[in-house]
Amino acid sequence: MTVGDPTMVSNSGHAQARTRRRVFGVMFYALTIGSTVLGIVLLAALLIDVFADGVNQVDAHFLTSYPSRFPDQSGLRSALLGTLWMLGLTAILAFPIGVGAAIYLEEYAPANWVTRFIQLNIANLAGVPSVVYGLLGLGLFVRWFSLGRSILAGSMTMSLLILPLIIVASRESIRAVPDSLREGAFALGATRWQMVRRTVVPAAAGGILTGTILALARAVGETAPLITIGALTYIAFDPQGPMDLFTVLPIQIFNWVSLPQKDFAYLAAGGICVLLMVLLIANSLAVFLRYRMQRRLQ
């Protein structure tokens, strides 16, 4: 390089920058791949380990027997039924309230600081530890409403827990509906309610349902709030109604894990398999619903 030749100087400067940029690009690419692989490998290892221990446990007898102090006779019938009961009741309670709140906040609420304050705090509620909801449920539903340690009290507690999730997911989905559709509906003489019911809700339904199902899946897996309200009990009967005592799968698993005998550890692994199956079915349902909604819209 000759001193005093400006073109040469600037060219070589650019070349250096290019090399460095390329190195950074490759490094970042490697980093993202590494993160992805690490996540998948850890998850796969965990699942393989659990399934290796537990999948043999899962049979008709396991699903249809009550828990017992003899490992070979023990099953999770009451826990599975309790989970299904709670899943259903929580859905009935949380879905309409959550979607209703989301519709109000997005379509009706005036754009002022009160609305913004409410929205911010709903997002914050989604981050409150679940055991806190358990304590709230214990004080409010179990004691004050005198619902006892019933499925209803558990479902109401779980509804509180997942309401923020449903509201946030539904709001996102409603906000994604383009305003041009709202204007189109109004311009045809629709009232606000007709616009919401015929245009916004159908267009947002896929996202709302997906969000709700994922929130319910979260409720199925939660243990702490239900232990707090007293569902950590030995149940050897089928729940007949919402006022019955109950237990759920994660608590049954927790129960078995805490017992000293080795055989109960295998039962716990079997319980985890069943729990994962329930969650997997719920998530597939969410994916399927979203796919169907989107296809209907296009």
Place this chain on the structure above:
Amino acid sequence: MINLRVGDQAKDVANVDQRDGGAILATTHLSFWYAKFLAIEDVSIEMPDRKITAIIGPSGCGKSTFLRCFNRMNELIPGTRIEGDVMFRGTNVNDRSVDPVEIRRQVGMVFQKPNPFPKSIYDNVAYGPRVNRYQGSMDEIVETSLRRAALWDEVKDDLKKSGLALSGGQQQRLCIARALAVQPEVLLMDEPCSALDPIATTRIEDLMRELREDLSIVIVTHNMQQAARVSDRTAFFTLGEAGAGVLVEHDETQRIFTTPSDDRTEAYITGRFG
């Protein structure tokens, strides 16, 4: 008919009084604010029945805002304020006793970007009649509306298909059919061809000339040739001294494009600004 709704009654009376080619839409001293921003200032205009009125002018001079005053679409935007009168068939549309839902049924609108609902072609057209509790045959009104919008022959075998699967020009004609299905007396068109290619544009313009037989059309357009081609009357808006949109003049389209009375109009149509 015994159970005539109030809206219908008022309309019937209005029909007797005013279906004589008089003004169907009018504003007097109309000003409009977005929060503190004055968007249009002191606009007074009359628009004749069953004619096509074009509104032209440079970007940002409040043409669309002005158009949306007639079906009260602006009030959906928080913080807006309106002063002066907006009249539809002699009724002040902003009067307390007037239901905006009823006004919007009688004064239809087609938007700049085609916005069919993510529903079937049939359900798109039937949307308006359904929300307005139309009592007659739905199949019939869907077919009539699609025919009036010159779309029937292209879609008649495929009414179940999604409205979004149509081409841009077809989507815009679907939106016109959708607006026609509630049998409005006025059709407001906000740059309806700006997202379309020339062939689709020609089709929409042909359609407008046919529709003029039955209803009044107000069209906002950026395209001066379009205004000259399709409209009977033209109103020219521009930005006034205060930065708000003002109406410069309005007259027969031919006069506006040949012998405008204001220098600003001439400057604009000859391409010296805007």
